[in-house]
Amino acid sequence: MIGLHHLSLRVADPATLETLHAELKDRDDVDIEFAPESLGGGPTQHMMCRIPGNIRLEVIAPVAA
Numbered sequence: 819m820i821g822l823h824h825l826s827l828r829v830a831d832p833a834t835l836e837t838l839h840a841e842l843k844d845r846d847d848v849d850i851e852f853a854p855e856s857l858g859g860g861p862t863q864h865m866m867c868r869i870p871g872n873i874r875l876e877v878i879a880p881v882a883a
Contacts, residue, residue: 824874
């Protein structure tokens with residue numbers, strides 16, 4: 819059986835990512851795996867959570883150049 823491992827979405831900027839994290843961490847149906855942090859040691863930030871349906875959702879926020 820083939821299934822979805824995780825879904826990755828991009829938001830506009832790190833501030834939006836922080837706002838999303840703050841909203842999701844208070845929900846009973848979302849499990850935050852890790853809060854926003856550096857992706858691969860670079861300036862881009864990301865976070866991972868598990869949403870209803872048991873899907874891992876990664877949200878990425880690039881830093882404007």
